[in-house]
Amino acid sequence: MTQLSRCSFTRRKFIRGSALAIPAMAVSGTLLSSWSSAEEPHPVRMPFNDLSDEDEVALGDIIAANLDKQLQVVNGPLIDSYLGGIVGKLAKASQRPNLPYRCKLVNTDEINAYSIAGGRIYLNRGLVEFVTREDQLVATLAHEIGHVVGRHSANQIMLTFRARKAYELVKNNIPQHSKMIDEVIEKLGGAVALLALLHYSRENEREADKLGFYEMLRAGYAPSGFLSLFEMLAALEKQSGGTTVPLLLDHPPAEDRAEAIRQELTEVTIPKGAVADSLSFHAFRLAMNLLPAPPKSESEKQ
Helix, strand or coil: CCCCCCCCHHHHHHHHCCCCCHHHHCCCCCCCCCCCCCCCCCCCCCCCCCHHHHHHHHHHHHHHHHHHHHCCCCCCHHHHHHHHHHHHHHHHHHCCCCCCCCEEEECCCCCCEEECCEEEEEEEHHHHCCCCCCCHHHHHHHHHHHHHCCCHHHHHHHHHHHHCCCHHHHHHHHHCCCCCHHHHHHCCHHHHHHHCCCCCHHHHHHHHHHHHHHHHHHHEECCCHHHHHHHHHHHHHHHHHCCHHHHHCCCCCCCHHHHHHHHCCCCCCCCCCCECCCHHHHHHHHHHHHHCCCCHHHHHHH
């Protein structure tokens, strides 16, 4: 089964020389006030993406159905219940609470997580094994929900279809879940390749961080989990010795993100009961030991 690590979300490789090399201002979800001020952004719908929420969810379902065929998705009562509980709390605390958010665990040791249009989230096993506390995992999921709230994935997907002159075909066939959309995705190389074409601007990433920060705060989790996560990622950047870490591709430097969170934490009041860790998280993390070994990447096979 094809792993996402084969593409590793190296979006720059796909974007160079293509019609998708659009100025960052065009693809940014919104124009934000200063990140350092304690004010939650409120994303607006971009003019090049006129999908309704219903169409966005339906398109996300179509892409997810194709993506699930290429990934080694792991299901189980403990996994689904635990991740579903966190995502449900964060979703209710988000600015788009009515979308059907769902999170799936992918059996790959790549440290990564990603979301697609309509509320689908994919969490890699490698990231679960990388984090050490629940608030770090929740911060990851909150960031991905932030991308959905900001319509970053939906915006990029529709830009991709526009660049391929398939926008109207896709949009008109979404309500019928037409196989014509599957054919368009296949022509682009499949769902994994489609997602690798997407390119979030650094402004998108900062917006997702900030949206996730306030989702965590309202949902009863300690948003300081963002800070400890980014500090760990900053250390990983230094330790990698130039090796590209998929989760860090196209993102602002982790230390810059950590500093922004430090500033944000000084501007808000965190309730005393905010959750930073739980026994459920550690039970979930131990469950990773019961899973089959992740498939080897192409480089490992050689």
